[in-house]
Amino acid sequence: GENVEQHPSTLSVQEGDSAVIKCTYSDSASNYFPWYKQELGKGPQLIIDIRSNVGEKKDQRIAVTLNKTAKHFSLHITETQPEDSAVYFCAARRTNAGKSTFGDGTTLTVKP
Amino acid sequence: NAGVMQNPRHLVRRRGQEARLRCSPMKGHSHVYWYRQLPEEGLKFMVYLQKENIIDESGMPKERFSAEFPKEGPSILRIQQVVRGDSAAYFCASSPMGRGRMTDTQYFGPGTRLTVL
Numbered sequence: 001g002e003n004v005e006q007h008p009s010t011l012s013v014q015e016g017d018s019a020v021i022k023c024t025y026s027d028s029a030s031n032y033f034p035w036y037k038q039e040l041g042k043g044p045q046l047i048i049d050i051r052s053n054v055g056e057k058k059d060q061r062i063a064v065t066l067n068k069t070a071k072h073f074s075l076h077i078t079e080t081q082p083e084d085s086a087v088y089f090c091a092a093r094r095t096n097a098g099k100s101t102f103g104d105g106t107t108l109t110v111k112p
Numbered sequence: 113n114a115g116v117m118q119n120p121r122h123l124v125r126r127r128g129q130e131a132r133l134r135c136s137p138m139k140g141h142s143h144v145y146w147y148r149q150l151p152e153e154g155l156k157f158m159v160y161l162q163k164e165n166i167i168d169e170s171g172m173p174k175e176r177f178s179a180e181f182p183k184e185g186p187s188i189l190r191i192q193q194v195v196r197g198d199s200a201a202y203f204c205a206s207s208p209m210g211r212g213r214m215t216d217t218q219y220f221g222p223g224t225r226l227t228v229l
Contacts, residue, residue: 044155046217046220051216098168102154
């Protein structure tokens with residue numbers, strides 16, 4: 001089955017700096033890669049996603065890149081703000097497979 | 113447009129009791145997924161259901177756990193004879209009707225935090 005590894009497990013940055021979180025996956029048939037933000041006591045919230053036919057996607061301060069050959073994808077957050085502090089999860093999925101396989105999460109702390 | 117709803121938000125049970133967790137998907141969504149999250153860990157897939165059908169239960173423990181998504185009403189995750197190791201956050205997600213890429217995006221509810229004493 002699919003295995004997703006996520007690094008780093010914790011990340012601390014100064015406000016205004018950039019943050020990068022990386023994930024690798026094992027199943028070459030996975031074709032959908034969402035990123036979720038989870039705040040304390042809440043459910044995961046989808047922030048951006050990318051499909052395997054696209055190499056990069058951007059939404060304001062957030063971008064995701066995908067390298068299919070190397071089977072890794074990354075989340076980039078620029079101009080970080082204290083409200084970006086949360087746990088971020090990557091996931092991988094095959095269309096029609098149903099389940100998503102999640103990484104173990106990255107706790108991002110943005111210091112004011 | 114209400115999101116995925118789960119109740120109760122917090123549930124406390126003593127060992128040996130039953131726990132019932134409910135999930136109402138977003139309007140227009142017919143696919144429901146249950147995930148479990150242990151403290152400081154990621155989400156682990158449990159089961160994938162469509163109305164009146166279990167599509168994939170490969171992540172469900174073989175005993176004590178069951179799930180359903182009836183024609184009418186919410187999806188139910190049922191845990192019989194709970195043990196301390198069942199303490200976790202249980203999240204439900206839903207995705208739109210149809211097939212293919214449109215069903216890829218899963219929207220999560222706020223979760224039910226189960227504590228077994």
